[in-house]
Amino acid sequence: MPEPMKPEPVRPDWKQLVGERLAGTQSCSPEVVTELADHLEEVYEGARARGCSETEAERIALEQVNDWQALAAEIGRAKIQEDSMNHRTKTVWLPAIGIVFSFGLLLLFLDRAPVLQRLMWVACMALVLGVVATEASRLNPRTRSIWLPGFVSLVAASLLMFAEEIVMFHDPSFLFTDISLRPSHLISGLPRWFYIVWLLAQVPCGALGAYLSRRGGGTRSARAVAGAFPALIIFFLCGLAIPMSAAVEHNAYVLHHPARLALGIFIWAVVPAVGLLLGAAPFLRAAELQPA
Amino acid sequence: MTRRIRSKISRGSGELAILSLLAEQPLYGFEIARQIGERTGGALKFTLASLYPLLYEMEKRGWVEGRWEANHAGRDRRYYRLTPAGRKQLAPLKEEWRNFFRALNTLAGVSHA
Numbered sequence: 001m002p003e004p005m006k007p008e009p010v011r012p013d014w015k016q017l018v019g020e021r022l023a024g025t026q027s028c029s030p031e032v033v034t035e036l037a038d039h040l041e042e043v044y045e046g047a048r049a050r051g052c053s054e055t056e057a058e059r060i061a062l063e064q065v066n067d068w069q070a071l072a073a074e075i076g077r078a079k080i081q082e083d084s085m086n087h088r089t090k091t092v093w094l095p096a097i098g099i100v101f102s103f104g105l106l107l108l109f110l111d112r113a114p115v116l117q118r119l120m121w122v123a124c125m126a127l128v129l130g131v132v133a134t135e136a137s138r139l140n141p142r143t144r145s146i147w148l149p150g151f152v153s154l155v156a157a158s159l160l161m162f163a164e165e166i167v168m169f170h171d172p173s174f175l176f177t178d179i180s181l182r183p184s185h186l187i188s189g190l191p192r193w194f195y196i197v198w199l200l201a202q203v204p205c206g207a208l209g210a211y212l213s214r215r216g217g218g219t220r221s222a223r224a225v226a227g228a229f230p231a232l233i234i235f236f237l238c239g240l241a242i243p244m245s246a247a248v249e250h251n252a253y254v255l256h257h258p259a260r261l262a263l264g265i266f267i268w269a270v271v272p273a274v275g276l277l278l279g280a281a282p283f284l285r286a287a288e289l290q291p292a
Numbered sequence: 293m294t295r296r297i298r299s300k301i302s303r304g305s306g307e308l309a310i311l312s313l314l315a316e317q318p319l320y321g322f323e324i325a326r327q328i329g330e331r332t333g334g335a336l337k338f339t340l341a342s343l344y345p346l347l348y349e350m351e352k353r354g355w356v357e358g359r360w361e362a363n364h365a366g367r368d369r370r371y372y373r374l375t376p377a378g379r380k381q382l383a384p385l386k387e388e389w390r391n392f393f394r395a396l397n398t399l400a401g402v403s404h405a
Contacts, residue, residue, distance in 0.1 A: 036340060
């Protein structure tokens with residue numbers, strides 16, 4: 001009676017494994033994935049040649065990397081700096097310039113304030129973005145994946161705030177400063193159509209933050225935080241800083257209208273957070289890195 | 293000894309080991325790791341995680357260059373070879389390590405010979 005045939009052992013697909021572990025990071029270029037997969041394959045074959053079982057050989061190969069996330073970050077750093085000018089220009093400078101010019105155009109269409117004043121603010125924002133972008137590759141992973149993208153997202157959202165301030169009050173100061181001085185502006189200081197335009201513009205701001213976070217090797221939650229960063233800051237300012245300042249300075253309006261403050265937080269933090277996360281959503285889909 | 297200093301030493305020794313090997317012949321990543329392990333009797337070991345970031349870093353500095361070529365088994369592998377800049381780097385690096393061991397020897401009777 002013929003012996004039943006043993007099933008062929010399934011050889012690990014190293015390319016797929018490496019691709020999955022590095023997915024969504026800058027280290028995930030086909031060339032790097034192929035090279036690392038080839039290395040694992042040779043370790044595996046070497047172990048098999050020494051008489052190890054498939055399982056044992058696979059374990060030995062996988063022991064080559066303890067922390068894929070750390071490896072991705074290290075390779076990413078080397079690769080970013082390798083062609084820093086091109087990469088930075090393509091992925092940071094161009095989007096940043098695009099945003100600055102978009103908001104500049106918005107100002108030119110909507111604003112009646114002096115052109116010089118508007119251009120000065122746009123130039124300041126561009127400078128901040130430029131400095132941040134230049135420093136990006138030297139920062140640690142958390143700064144690259146949360147703080148920096150969050151800051152860029154916040155700067156983009158703030159540019160719109162500047163636009164609103166200039167259009168409404170001909171005074172390019174943060175709306176929050178204005179709100180903290182005149183809390184009634186939280187809900188009644190701006191026309192509704194302008195609020196809606198600003199709200200819609202939160203979508204690209206959230207997308208920008210999440211995109212930069214993904215570029216910096218951020219996990220899914222880091223990308224979400226980076227995308228929603230402006231809303232978190234507004235929540236902090238409105239939910240914590242204004243009540244604290246009201247308590248210390250005895251701001252009568254805030255003390256006597258807590259419901260208005262709560263409504264203001266809803267309008268300026270909760271609703272924009274939805275817009276920001278909508279923009280961030282496409283960048284949250286890529287697989288999150290898991291340690292081996 | 294802090295972890296930072298240890299890491300710098302191992303990185304420095306890794307650079308020297310790779311440059312010395314590639315000074316003899318072009319090799320691909322797995323072969324570099326295998327030969328370093330074999331020729332140092334296992335005293336120096338490279339895993340994938342420790343080798344490639346260092347190789348890419350050295351490539352970025354222009355000390356080595358990688359090129360896809362078929363190996364003896366006909367498989368495409370990325371072979372690294374020393375560049376003139378890397379060759380120039382090798383002598384001072386060796387001298388640095390010689391001085392380092394001399395200093396340790398003077399201090400603690402640790403000889404590299």
